[in-house]
Structures are given as structure tokens and as C-alpha cells.
Amino acid sequence: MTPRHTVKTFQVGDAIQHLAPGSEESSILPDLREVLPLIKEMPVYEDDVFIIASAKTGTHWTWEIVNMLMKGTTDYEKMSKARRQLEFHYPDEFKDMPRPRVFNTHLLLHHIPKQAIEKKCKVIVVQRNPKDTVVSLFYHMKASGAFDAETTFSEFLSAWMKLETVTNHNWFYYTKKLQEMLYDQTNLPIHNVYYEDMKSNPVGEVKKIVEYLGINRADDFIHQVVDKCCFDNLKKADDTKVSALEGIPKQAFSFMYRKGEVGDWKNHFTVADNEEFDRIYNEKMNGIKFTYKYTL
Secondary structure, eight states: OOBSSOOOEEEETTEEEEOOTTOSSOOSSOOHHHHHHHHHTOOOOTTOEEEEEOTTSSHHHHHHHHHHHHHTOOOOOSSOGGGGBGGGSOGGGGTTOOSSOEEEESSOGGGSOHHHHHTTOEEEEEEOOHHHHHHHHHHHHHHTTOBOTTOOHHHHHHHHHTOOOOSTTOHHHHHHHHHHHHHHOTTSOEEEEEHHHHHHOHHHHHHHHHHHHTOOOOHHHHHHHHHHTSHHHHHHHGGGSOOSSTTSOGGGGTTSOSOOOSSGGGGTOOHHHHHHHHHHHHHHTTTOOOOOOSOO
16 A cells, blocks of 8 residues: 555554644644643543544444434534544633533543543443445545555555554554453443444434433434434535634545445455455454444
């Protein structure tokens, strides 16, 4: 796989940050070395909600649903998901954010504010089957210019599967850490959401989220939320939001929504790709307790 740009990278523990192409020392995002310790000390409220998910697994979708449920309205958030993403901002930027606050992150539990654990804030984990995840990530990174346009999906998949870095950008490492969070973090009940279950039974899954959040929402309201947050409606609503990040034009993030389908991986994996994926998955994920659905 040929990168289109040489990109400088910072790693802090198991969190990683890539600087914007063409920038050697600065980024539009806060320096991860500075912001991670600040996030840990960030004050939180007991009604704050944190959504933790690997990239391209349904974070936008879940974040919008949870906002509607918490606020009791089917109005779309005016701000984009990126405006509420922990690692994209210094904590002071959230100080005047109206409550209830719903945050999202591609970091892991040990990076979110300490007070979130102490105050037993609600934490929702979102997962998606890895085959569809890597397909979505391929198109996302291709559209953002992260690698040469001639790179094939098979080349990208091979590099993705062989990634050995111990960081949140390594799906295998990230998912094993999610398992530790869900099964070994006994002091903080965490709710796990599967993308595929949300697609096949959205009303039922949203009702589970409502129960987990400890709020009361009528059935007709839940049905309205599900309708407002279907893929096509969310894609249209995204055009009405404030630009994802300060100083970045909205069109720079126009590739965030593509298909949102379950099973699209079948249109991209060759037989050889699939066999190699299954071999590496079984090798790396031995003992994993999660069960993924690859078709509906």
C-alpha cells in the first residue's frame, strides 16, 4: 500500500495521532501528548454519556440516537459528531456544552475522564463485524487521500490485517481491549451495541439503550427516533450540521456516509482474501467472546 503523503505520528501509550498531511509539527487537532492527560482530569456530570467505538462501526448513528433519547426530542444535533469527540478538543471547549452531554471517542475506557468511572456515567460500546468495518475504512481513507488512489482493496486489507501496533488504530488490539472493558471492568456497567442488531431490529435495540440509560420514553417516540436516524435520513441531516471541525470546510467530511449495509464485504473480498482473513482472525482473536454477524 503506497501512502500518498508522509505523515508524522505521535503515540501516547496505546493512543495514536496522525498529523494532517503536509504538516510536520502542527495539526488542526490538539496534540495528543497534551490533551490525553487533560481528558483524564476533565470534570464530568453524572448524566454525561460516553460512546466508545472503533472507527467506521456506527459511531455517528449511535451518537445521534442517544442524543435524541437523552434530550427527549427528535431534532437532529446542530453540531457534528466530531464537535463532541473527546480527542478532537481540549476539555475547556466542552465547559459550556448544554446538558445532557453525549460524548464519543475512538479511544478506550482507560483514556476517558476518571470522574466518568467514579460517578458511574453511562458508557455505550458500539461494534460492527470486522469485514464490513475494513471495507468502510478502505473507502473512508481513500476518500480522505490517505493512500494512493491505485491501491486495491486486497492490498489495503492485507496491510490492515498485518498491523501489529499496540494502538487504538489496530482493530484486533482495540477489540480485545473492548472485551476487557465489558467483562473485566466490574465496577462500571457498560452497554454493548452491535451494528448488525441495530440494522435488523432497530426498535428493539433502541429500547435496550433506553433501559440502560434509565430513562422513560414512549414507544411512539422510539419509533420516531428510529425513523429519523435511519441511514438515508442521517445522511441528509448531515448537510445541515455545523462543519465537523473549526477551519475545515464541510465538504472535507462529505465521505462519512457511504452505504451503511451489512454484508457489503462480499462485494470486495476475494475467496483468497476471505480465507486469509479468517485464518488471521482465528489466530489473533483466540478466546474472543464477541459474536459477529456477517450477513442478515
